[in-house]
Amino acid sequence: MVLEIKDLKVKSGEKEILKGMNLKINSGETHALLGPNASGKSTLVQVLAGNPRYEIAGGSILFNGLDITKLPTEERINLGLAIAWQNPPTIKGVKLSKLLDKISKKKIEPEELGANPGVLDRSVNLNFSGGEKKISELLQVISLNPKLVIFDEIDSGLDINKLEKVSKIIKKELIDKNVSVLVITHSGEILNFLKPEIINVLVDGKIICEENNYKRVLKTIKKYGYEKCRECELHADGP
Template identity: 45%
Template sequence: MADLLNVKNLQVKVEEKEILHGVDLTVNRGETHVLMGPNGAGKSTLGNALMGNPQYQIVGGQILFNGQDITTEPTDQRAKLGMFLSFQNPLEVPGITLGNFIRSALQQRTGKHIRLWDFKKEMKRAMEVLDMDPSYADRDLNVGFSGGEKKKAEILQLLMLKPSLAILDETDSGLDVDAVRTVSKGVEEYQKSMDGALIIITHSTRILESLKVDKTHVLVSGQMKAEGDASMVDRINENGFVDFLNK
């Protein structure tokens, strides 16, 4: 199975402070990877650096995506190539509806005009998976949405855009049990629908309960300390990160 993402010795600074100190990560097509670690370990920094957030300065290493060096590519180019990042705290964007935002992003992603009728049909199906009221498509993006509704809107974007690699950063943060279950259902639908890969950054393991996990990674103080299969999640649930802190 060919590598989709290959991160080599990645070093990242934020405001002149180095946060990541030589991170390596390989993700193959169709795989689901879980990234865990204590607060301040650099998990969100890694997600943002992979997506090209300009606030995160790559000072060493390389990011290859589909065999292409994207280390210096801007965020919009990475999105067009098939990368997607969900946020812990999605932004509100007045003046553009959720539906128009997704349709515009989809047209940018594919480079093709999307017929409105076909788009609405596909979006209706995706919203049904997430138990979303269709009226949300006509509301300004995330404006007045609850925390759970914002997370559903992001998973809706995931289902519609069908990226090759989705990075979900604390998607389950602050959600109640029912909302986590619904979001998990959307992520599971993404897993089934295509040969896309997932990197799930999380503190909690609730979102993982219904998902097939291929690999688990533990990030501590900006370094990858361990890698294993899905059973490592159970080990972390039982013992926390104490086993990895002094490695």
């Protein structure tokens, strides 16, 4: 099992955000995580990244059987945990090529992702378009040769053509190579391309649904909203 989150409770100040969350991802599996605004999705990503601003009030995070709950970010990356951020930082004065040289465990060229190689000679994310930022994040996580990649709403702001392009890259470079993937999404549109084995629904800091039929879950949420998941009536309409 590549990732196991057990009874995770997380606070920011006095506010409890994750309230006993549980999640298991096996090696090579593709999972999706959906949830409404303020459900705890962004907090989960920050906690998995090792952001010290969030207080872990209980529970644990295991990565390949190792307890990483208190490990710093760099050690998590070295173990094979990678995150592609929805809003990655701009690093003025640092070329993308230099960053990739520093972090790379696996050589990957922009052309392999259908991108302009000129992106390597520009400061990381400085004046990048939305699509270029996605390519930059993909180059970085793929070059880390990870065991698990977490995508933080990578589908945000993409039209259907770019969404399909990004999905093909994720599938070819990660999923087809048996890398575990967790796709965190609000709209769920990307799931029609990635076809995850498991879909999880996060509401009010807890996973309230874990299903192997992502189409049924998406259909239910779009038709009835997340309250239907809370009521455990996902099967009401049948397959």
